[in-house]
Amino acid sequence: MKKSTFLLLAGALFAIVILPSFIVGYERIDAGHAGVKFNLYGDAKGVDDVEAVSGANWYFKPTTDIFEVPTYVQNAVYTREDSKVSDGNEEFRVTTKDGLVVAFDVSMNYYTPQEAVVKIFKKYRKPISHLEKTIIKNYLREAFNTTSANYTADELYAKRNAFQDESAAKIKSMLEPEGFIVEQVVLLNELRLPNSVVENIEAKVNANQQALRKKEELNSATADADKRVAKARGDSLSMVIEAAGKAAAYKMEKRELTPELLQKQFIERWDGKLPVYGEVPQLFRTISK
Numbered sequence: 392m393k394k395s396t397f398l399l400l401a402g403a404l405f406a407i408v409i410l411p412s413f414i415v416g417y418e419r420i421d422a423g424h425a426g427v428k429f430n431l432y433g434d435a436k437g438v439d440d441v442e443a444v445s446g447a448n449w450y451f452k453p454t455t456d457i458f459e460v461p462t463y464v465q466n467a468v469y470t471r472e473d474s475k476v477s478d479g480n481e482e483f484r485v486t487t488k489d490g491l492v493v494a495f496d497v498s499m500n501y502y503t504p505q506e507a508v509v510k511i512f513k514k515y516r517k518p519i520s521h522l523e524k525t526i527i528k529n530y531l532r533e534a535f536n537t538t539s540a541n542y543t544a545d546e547l548y549a550k551r552n553a554f555q556d557e558s559a560a561k562i563k564s565m566l567e568p569e570g571f572i573v574e575q576v577v578l579l580n581e582l583r584l585p586n587s588v589v590e591n592i593e594a595k596v597n598a599n600q601q602a603l604r605k606k607e608e609l610n611s612a613t614a615d616a617d618k619r620v621a622k623a624r625g626d627s628l629s630m631v632i633e634a635a636g637k638a639a640a641y642k643m644e645k646r647e648l649t650p651e652l653l654q655k656q657f658i659e660r661w662d663g664k665l666p667v668y669g670e671v672p673q674l675f676r677t678i679s680k
Contacts, residue, residue: 420459425508427458460508460519464574467523469531470496471583481524482583483532485539491588493539493547496579497531499562507570514569527571534561544588551582 420426469481471494484494503511503519515522538558539547547554559576566573584592 420457423461423463425460425462425503425505427460427508427512428456458512458518460503460512462503462505462508464500464502465519465523467499467501467527468497468579469528470579481528483535485536487539487542487544487547489543491544491585493544494583495581497535498575498577498579499527499531500574501527501566501571502574503571511570526569527566530565530569531562531576534558534565537561544584545592548582548584548588548592551578554578 469483471480471482482494482496484492486492511519511522515526517525535558538554538561541557542550542554555576555578559573562576563573
C-alpha cells in the first residue's frame with residue numbers, strides 16, 4: 392500500500408507540476424516586437440495569430456509555437472572583416488561595365504512593420520537574423536550587381552555616391568514588396584579596386600592637379616601682367632594730362648605776359664634799393680679827363 396500510495400502521489404505530482412511544462416508554453420512579447428503564433432501540425436498548420444503589443448502568451452506546446460519578431464530598426468552590416476556584426480568575409484563583390492571586380496562593405500538600416508510580420512513568416516519560416524544573412528543579402532547582391540553594370544571601375548570610384556544612391560533605391564524597391572522597409576544603405580570604408588585601376592586613377596588625379604597648378608600659375612602671371620599694363624597706362628595718362636596742363640598754363644601765361652605786367656611784377660618784387668656800382672676803372676677816368 393505504501394508503495395502504491397507513493398506511486399500515486401508521484402504520478403499526481405508529475406501530472407500537476409512536471410507534465411504541464413511539457414504541454415503548456417509561455418512567451419512574453421515585449422514592446423517593439425510582434426508575436427507570431429502558429430500551428431505545427433494538421434490542416435491548420437500556419438500562422439493564425441499575431442500579438443503586436445507586449446504581454447504574456449500561453450499556448451499548447453504539442454501543436455502550437457510562438458515566434459517573436461523585432462519591429463524596431465535593425466542594422467545589418469556586411470564587411471570583409473570578421474566581427475561581432477559580420478560573420479567571416481561578407482563583403483559584396485560586383486562586376487563593372489568594363490569587366491573588372493570591385494569589392495566593398497555595406498551597412499543597411501531597415502525594419503519589419505507589424506502588419507508585415509505575418510506575411511514574412513508565412514513565406515520564409517525563419518528568424519529575421521537568419522534572413523539578414525540569406526534572403527536579404529541576396530537581394531542586396533542582385534541590386535548592387537545590376538547597378539554596377541552601368542559603371543566602369545573608374546566611374547564607380549569617381550561616382551561612389553551616385554552608385555550608392557542608385558543601389559539603395561533599387562534595394563528599397565526590391566525589399567519593400569517582401570515586407571521590409573529600408574531606411575538607409577551606406578557603402579562603408581573604401582572601394583576595393585584592382586591595383587591597375589588604382590594606379591590609373593592616381594595618375595589621372597596627379598595629372599589633373601598639375602594641370603590645375605599650371606593654370607593657377609598662368610592666371611596669376613596674367614593677372615600680374617594686367618596690373619603692370621594698367622599701371623603703365625595710368626602713369627602714361629597721368630604724364631599726358633600733366634604735360635597738357637603745363638602747356639596750357641604756359642600758353643596762357645605767355646599770352647598774358649605784357650610789358651605793363653612785367654613792369655608791375657618788377658615793382659612788386661623791388662626791395663627799394665638802388666644798384667650799387669663799384670669804383671670806375673682807371674681807363675674810364677683817363678678818358679673822361
